[in-house]
Amino acid sequence: MNIGQAARASGVSAKMIRYYEQIGLIRPADRTDSNYRSFSERDVNDLRFIKRGRSLGFSVEEITNLLSLWRDHTRPSREVKAIADAHVSDLRARIAEMQAMADTLAALSEGCAGDDRPDCPILTDLAAGPAPPAANVGDRAGAIS
Amino acid sequence: MNIGQAARASGVSAKMIRYYEQIGLIRPADRTDSNYRSFSERDVNDLRFIKRGRSLGFSVEEITNLLSLWRDHTRPSREVKAIADAHVSDLRARIAEMQAMADTLAALSEGCAGDDRPDCPILTDLAAGPAPPAANVGDRAGAIS
DNA sequence: CTTGACCTTCCCATGATGGGAAGCCCTATC
């Protein structure tokens, strides 16, 4: 199986297959007489494993560990679960962060007319810093610490 | 004001200030006789603007546009709102994607004992592909297409 | 004058991915 066929069969681009080989995520593929890489079904399975891992957001490094756990049939599931759970926490943390950004920005956009007038709270917020968390609207002691 | 002082005053690292100058996000800072960069209050304000923009997840390119809109007091708020709204959509899309990953992974982890036994649905899922959306548990026709 | 903290530029690395060039190989068609 050529690299192109392996790519189509696994959904991993040929470029990335070479890259994964280069960084040691997969073992160097066999070569034909003419120096073409040659892939077995098993290699393709590994590539699919990698592909699914990536689509779940695992880093290549995490996948390295998962792959070796997968190959070692005596490994304790504890280790796998630990990697997965750490990754879930990580995802959730980043989600929360982005959610906060989106919320802030959506609120600012809400207050922006979006017409021909130049006035826009989005820019004033960027320029002046996050509005001090909604004190009473009538709060006139605008002292900025 | 030195670059170090500007960095402390703005929260942007000296390294990044040089980088922003290099890519043209900010204008080249004035120089002292000894070739040190010299920053004004106004420069620091720009840096703060950038910093806040970054913390809301805007790319440097988006910030370039926002900064020039900010400097142009005749700009229509429409343009600003458009940038912000596009960014919010972008954030939401990425959030949804990561949320799906986290959910999938959390569900798999749920099914993993996390003890000394090797059995773990996380790995089998990675190896075999996403489980076909929950057919009856008793469904025994394990044919894999 | 020395010391230490600061500044300058320049190069390199990250992580995962793609683009593209130069050159070899294979297969099908004429």
Add this chain to the structure above:
DNA sequence: GATAGGGCTTCCCATCATGGGAAGGTCAAG
């Protein structure tokens, strides 16, 4: 058997925002 087109090889470069570090100039305090 020659030729064309597509696939393979390696190598280099770019992305995006950020940091590390080296080599060397500068400044201020002791």
